[in-house]
Amino acid sequence: xDQTSLSKLDPVMSIEELNRFIEREFPxxxxxxxxxxxxxxxxxxxxxxxSMRLEADERHLRPGGTVSGPTLFALADITAYVAIxxxxxxxxxxxxxxLNINFLRRPASGRIDxxxxxxxxxxxxxxxxxxxxxxxDGEMVAHATATYSIPPRTAPPHAVL
Numbered sequence: 514x515d516q517t518s519l520s521k522l523d524p525v526m527s528i529e530e531l532n533r534f535i536e537r538e539f540p541x542x543x544x545x546x547x548x549x550x551x552x553x554x555x556x557x558x559x560x561x562x563x564s565m566r567l568e569a570d571e572r573h574l575r576p577g578g579t580v581s582g583p584t585l586f587a588l589a590d591i592t593a594y595v596a597i598x599x600x601x602x603x604x605x606x607x608x609x610x611x612l613n614i615n616f617l618r619r620p621a622s623g624r625i626d627x628x629x630x631x632x633x634x635x636x637x638x639x640x641x642x643x644x645x646x647x648x649x650d651g652e653m654v655a656h657a658t659a660t661y662s663i664p665p666r667t668a669p670p671h672a673v674l
Contacts, residue, residue, distance in 0.1 A: 522561035522631060524599045531555055531595055534603045542591060545572065553591055561631040563596035566648075569622045580620040580654075588627050589614055589643040589657035596629040597639045597661050604663060607639075612659040620647050620654040637663055 526534070532555060535542055543551040546568075556564040565588065567573075573584040590609055597607055626646050633640040638660060645655040 522600055522634060524558045524560075525602050526558070526599045528555045528558055530603070531558070531599060534598065534605075535595075538603075538605050553588065555595055556626065558596075558599045561600070561634075562629060563592060563599050564626060564628045565592045565595060567625045567627070569620070569625055571622065574622055578621060580622060580625065582614075582616060585616065585620070585625070585645060585655045586612065586614055586657075588625060588645060589655070589659065592627040592629045592643050593641045593657075593659040593661065596631055596641055597634070597663070600631060600634060601639075601663060606664045607661050610638075610660045610662045612657060614655055614657040616655050618647070618652050618654045620645075621649065624648040625654065632658075635663075637665070639663060 542553055546552045550568065552568055554566050556566050567584070567588045569580045569584060573580050575581040590612055594607065598604060601607070626648055627643050629641050629643045631639060631641050640660050641658070643657040643659065644653055646652065647654050
């Protein structure tokens with residue numbers, strides 16, 4: 514799945530499939546959320562992209578009423594993971610190898626949307642960028658770039674190596 518041109522990068526997993534995967538493999542993502550109201554929810558999967566929403570409440574605030582840095586970092590990381598899996602399939606052991614984040618504005622509690630665009634999707638590495646916006650005022654509150662390591666696919670037992 515080496516992509517030298519990202520002009521067309523179709524998803525291979527639906528939102529429903531991704532939600533089931535996250536619930537099964539990473540139930541801690543939405544642990545403590547009210548029933549039927551996930552803290553992190555997938556909004557859309559597109560051509561080389563994914564978007565998610567964080568419902569930031571008092572659990573996510575630091576003194577002064579600002580959404581904490583670790584909360585925004587988690588939103589960036591989860592959105593990157595979802596975007597990559599949406600395009601490579603359910604590979605639980607794809608892992609973050611680097612994530613850089615810039616905090617741009619003070620986000621208050623409430624909804625924060627994240628949009629992830631895949632910049633490079635190779636056989637072993639994926640590089641993405643994530644923009645996080647406050648839905649209250651539409652302002653970008655943080656921007657991140659991330660690199661993920663994709664584990665090698667194991668060959669079927671009957672494959673000739």
